[in-house]
Each structure stands twice: as structure tokens, then as C-alpha cells.
Amino acid sequence: EDRDESKGELPVSVWRTIFVANEWVKLQESRTISTELNLIFVLFLLEGVDVIHQAALVPHGGEPGDEVPYHKVLRFALAAGLLLATSLAQWLFMWGFWQRYYRDRVWQFVDLLAVTNISCLLLEERYYGFYLHGRSVHDHADNDMAQLNKHLEKESEGTTARRGFTPDSHIQTYEVHLARKVRDK
Structure with missing residues (x-):
């Protein structure tokens, strides 16, 4: 509801309403958790830090260079748990710091x-x-x-x-x- 009245011969401008509607659309697109950032961080943890080997059938087993098969359920649980943990950490950061003190x-x-x-x-x-x-x-x-x-x-x-x-x-x-x-x- 636009509350302004005309200042004279010209009618009230519709541009303020259009601008507010545009900002509302931008607000609807914003997300607290960045899926891309979470996926990159989980991939870094799994492959870069070598956490994926915790899902092997024999963790820390075999000789270096041996191919130890992965347990499918453990592999899924490890990846899902890391994704949930990174999402929770990002949400807590956004809620506890970013939105309170920055923007x-x-x-x-x-x-x-x-x-x-x-x-x-x-x-x-x-x-x-x-x-x-x-x-x-x-x-x-x-x-x-x-x-x-x-x-x-x-x-x-x-x-x-x-x-x-x-x-x-x-x-x-x-x-x-x-x-x-x-x-x-």
C-alpha cells in the first residue's frame, strides 16, 4: 500500500513500488546456506584431507598403495554427515554473526x-x-x-x-x- 499523495499536478510515481517489488524478489532468492560452498568444502574434506578412507571396509588397513574397497553405506553416511555438519556450521555462522552484526x-x-x-x-x-x-x-x-x-x-x-x-x-x-x-x- 503506497501512502504518498501527489505533490501537485503530477501523480504519485509507481517507481518506488516497482523498486520495492524488485527488492522483495531479490530477498526471496537469498539463502542462508550456500550449497556450492558446502559441496566444495565436503569434497575437500573427503578427498583433500582423505577422510573418505574412514569408509573403507578395513580402515587404515593394508599396505600403502593397496586398493581397499569402500563400504557403500558407510561412504554414504560419512558424506551425508559431513554435509549436514558443514550446513549446520554455515547456518550457525550466518545466524550468530553475519545477520546480527554485518548485514x-x-x-x-x-x-x-x-x-x-x-x-x-x-x-x-x-x-x-x-x-x-x-x-x-x-x-x-x-x-x-x-x-x-x-x-x-x-x-x-x-x-x-x-x-x-x-x-x-x-x-x-x-x-x-x-x-x-x-x-x-
Whole structure:
């Protein structure tokens, strides 16, 4: 929902809405775990560090250079266990460090909604979802770069109202449960 009103003869620009929709698509494509990185790391562990020999029928057995056959179930379990362990380690790193201290793409999207003065209702299921309140605390969101910088500077100084649903609140994300009548409209 775009909350801006026209500043005069020109209608409200649709480019902010298109930009927000594009950023939403990019957010949907982002993943916490990189499959490619995990596969490369598991391959490195199996072949480079020689962990694959733990799945041999006779681990550490035979003379150097002897070909010892692998147990198929052990080989699968070893590869699957390493893949799960590397995936868990990567998820913990992303959750515990990257998204908390470096870059959280979801909160960047919520900030974008507030700057563009656009709110979103995202439904995960038929009657359940999230409302992202994107109310700008400034008069208009359709501005030039200088005006936008001035607005953001005022906001960082704390001289404007908070971005939340009510003027004294900073909460911008809400969990919603819709009634059947509301959803059917």
C-alpha cells in the first residue's frame, strides 16, 4: 500500500513500488546456506584431507598403495554427515554473526519500506502472515537525493517521530491472523 499523495499536478510515481517489488524478489532468492560452498568444502574434506578412507571396509588397513574397497553405506553416511555438519556450521555462522552484526537483509527490506512509504501484507498461509509497516516519518517519499539525505539525517539525529505503527513505537513488523471475511475481500 503506497501512502504518498501527489505533490501537485503530477501523480504519485509507481517507481518506488516497482523498486520495492524488485527488492522483495531479490530477498526471496537469498539463502542462508550456500550449497556450492558446502559441496566444495565436503569434497575437500573427503578427498583433500582423505577422510573418505574412514569408509573403507578395513580402515587404515593394508599396505600403502593397496586398493581397499569402500563400504557403500558407510561412504554414504560419512558424506551425508559431513554435509549436514558443514550446513549446520554455515547456518550457525550466518545466524550468530553475519545477520546480527554485518548485514540482515530482512531488516534492510523493512527499512526500505519505511523510506519508500510502502507497507506490505505477506501471507505465508491462507489466513496467516506478516504485516510490514512502512510508514515514512517525513512528508513525502518521492524526493530527490538531497531531500532524501536531509530526511535520513534528521531521522538519525532523532528529531523526527519513530517509524512504528504509533508515533511513540518503533515496532514495524507484525504477525497477523486474518478472519475469513477479511481474506475473501
